[in-house]
Amino acid sequence: MPPLPDDVSAGVVLRPTLRMRMALLYAALICTSVVAILGSTYLLAPGLLVHRTWQPAPNQPAQATGTATTGHSSGVFAESIGSDKFGGLLMALAVIAAFSLALSWLIAGRFVRPLRAIIGTAQDISANDLHRRLGLHGRHDEFTQLGETLDDLFARLEASFEAQRHFxxxxxxxxxxxxxxxxxxxxxxxxxxxxxxxxxxxxxxxxxxxxxxxxxxxxxxxxxxxSQRGQQRPQPLDLADVARTVLLTRGPEAERRRVRLDVALTAAPATGDPSLVQSLVTNLVDNALRHNVPNGHAEIRTATGTAGAVLSVANTGTIVPAIEVEHLFEPFRQLGTERIRHSEGHGLGLAIVRAITHAHGATLTAHARPKGGLDIQVVFPTPSALR
Missing domain, CATH: 1.10.287 (Helix Hairpins)
Structure with missing residues (x-):
C-alpha cells in the first residue's frame, strides 16, 4: 500500500476516533466520580484521612522526650494528611484511571463495532452495488433504525439513478x-x-x-x-390571471380540435415563479386539448380553498386505467406505451407539471374520469403559509 501524503496521514493520526473519544470520556467520568467520592469522604469524616500531631504552644518549651504531659499542658493539635496516605491516594487514583481507561476502551469498542460494520457495508454498497441492502436484524435500537434509514436512502438513490438512465x-x-x-x-x-x-x-x-x-x-x-432547479424569482401572483393569459392563445387550437372550453376563473392568490407557473398552466391546458376527443370539452377553473390557491384542469378523452395515471407524469410516457410517439407532443408536459409543482411546494393530484379523460388539480400554498 503506498504511503499516504504527509498532510493526510498527519490528519488521520492527530484526529481522535470516536472510540478514543468515548474511552477518554468514560475514563474521565470515572476518575471524576472517584475524586468526588474522596472529597465527600473528607468533608463528612475527616478523621479517616487526617493525621493529628501534638505541638507545644509558642511560649512553652517543648517537653523532653519521654516526659509525660498533663491535661493542663498548653499546646495545640496540628492536623495534616500524612504523606503516606497522600501517596497511597495518588497511587490508587492512578490505578483507577488506568483501569477505567482500559475498561472504557473495551466498552467503547463494543459500542462502535456495529457502527463500523454499517460504515463498511455502506461504503461497499455506494461504491459497487446499489442493489444491496444492509438488512440489519435483531434488536430494534438506534443502529437498526440507522440501517433502515440507509436502506431507504439506497433504494431512493437506485430508483433515481435508474430513472436518470431511463430519461x-x-x-x-x-x-x-x-x-x-x-x-x-x-x-x-x-x-x-x-x-x-x-x-x-x-x-x-x-x-x-x-x-x-x-x-x-x-x-x-x-x-x-x-423547473427541477426550483423557484428562481418567486413573487405574488394570481392563478386566474395566469390562466387567462394562457387561454388567450389557446382558443384557435381548441376550435381546430372541436373542443369546448369551460372556463371559471376566480381570484386565487399564490406565490411562485411567474414563468414556471405559466409553463405549468400551459402544459396542463395543452394536455387537455391534445388528448381529447372531437366534440369533447376541457374545464379550467381557479379558486381559493382552505388549503390554498387551486387550479383544476379536467378533460374528456379516452379511458385511462387508474394504474396508468401515475406513469403519465414520467418523462416520455404516453397512455399504453413506454415511450411517447404522439406526433404533436414531446412526452414531457406532465413531467414538467410535476416538477414545477414540487418546486413550489404545491400538491398535485390526478384522477381518471369514469367516462374517459383526466381530472388534475394543483393546490398552491397560500402566501401566509410560506412565511
Whole structure:
C-alpha cells in the first residue's frame, strides 16, 4: 500500500476516533466520580484521612522526650494528611484511571463495532452495488433504525439513478429520431435523378417540421431542467390571471380540435415563479386539448380553498386505467406505451407539471374520469403559509 501524503496521514493520526473519544470520556467520568467520592469522604469524616500531631504552644518549651504531659499542658493539635496516605491516594487514583481507561476502551469498542460494520457495508454498497441492502436484524435500537434509514436512502438513490438512465435513453432516442428522419429525407432528395421544385419544396417543408419538433423538444427539456432547479424569482401572483393569459392563445387550437372550453376563473392568490407557473398552466391546458376527443370539452377553473390557491384542469378523452395515471407524469410516457410517439407532443408536459409543482411546494393530484379523460388539480400554498 503506498504511503499516504504527509498532510493526510498527519490528519488521520492527530484526529481522535470516536472510540478514543468515548474511552477518554468514560475514563474521565470515572476518575471524576472517584475524586468526588474522596472529597465527600473528607468533608463528612475527616478523621479517616487526617493525621493529628501534638505541638507545644509558642511560649512553652517543648517537653523532653519521654516526659509525660498533663491535661493542663498548653499546646495545640496540628492536623495534616500524612504523606503516606497522600501517596497511597495518588497511587490508587492512578490505578483507577488506568483501569477505567482500559475498561472504557473495551466498552467503547463494543459500542462502535456495529457502527463500523454499517460504515463498511455502506461504503461497499455506494461504491459497487446499489442493489444491496444492509438488512440489519435483531434488536430494534438506534443502529437498526440507522440501517433502515440507509436502506431507504439506497433504494431512493437506485430508483433515481435508474430513472436518470431511463430519461437519458429516451431523450437520446427522441433527439436522434428527427435527425435520422432528416438525413433520410436528404438522401432521398439527393438520389432523385430528376428532382423538381415541388419535390424539393416538400422535402424542405418536412425538414422544417422536423426542426420545429426538435426545437420544441429541446425547449421542453430546458423547461424541465429549470423547473427541477426550483423557484428562481418567486413573487405574488394570481392563478386566474395566469390562466387567462394562457387561454388567450389557446382558443384557435381548441376550435381546430372541436373542443369546448369551460372556463371559471376566480381570484386565487399564490406565490411562485411567474414563468414556471405559466409553463405549468400551459402544459396542463395543452394536455387537455391534445388528448381529447372531437366534440369533447376541457374545464379550467381557479379558486381559493382552505388549503390554498387551486387550479383544476379536467378533460374528456379516452379511458385511462387508474394504474396508468401515475406513469403519465414520467418523462416520455404516453397512455399504453413506454415511450411517447404522439406526433404533436414531446412526452414531457406532465413531467414538467410535476416538477414545477414540487418546486413550489404545491400538491398535485390526478384522477381518471369514469367516462374517459383526466381530472388534475394543483393546490398552491397560500402566501401566509410560506412565511
Amino acid at each position: 437519458i435513453a429516451n431523450a437520446s432516442h427522441e433527439l436522434r429520431t428527427p435527425l435520422s428522419a432528416g438525413r433520410a429525407l436528404l438522401q432521398v432528395a439527393i438520389t432523385d435523378p430528376a428532382p423538381t421544385v415541388e419535390t424539393l419544396r416538400a422535402t424542405c417543408e418536412e425538414l422544417l417540421q422536423l426542426g420545429e419538433q426538435q426545437e420544441r423538444l429541446i425547449a421542453a427539456l430546458l423547461t424541465l431542467a429549470n
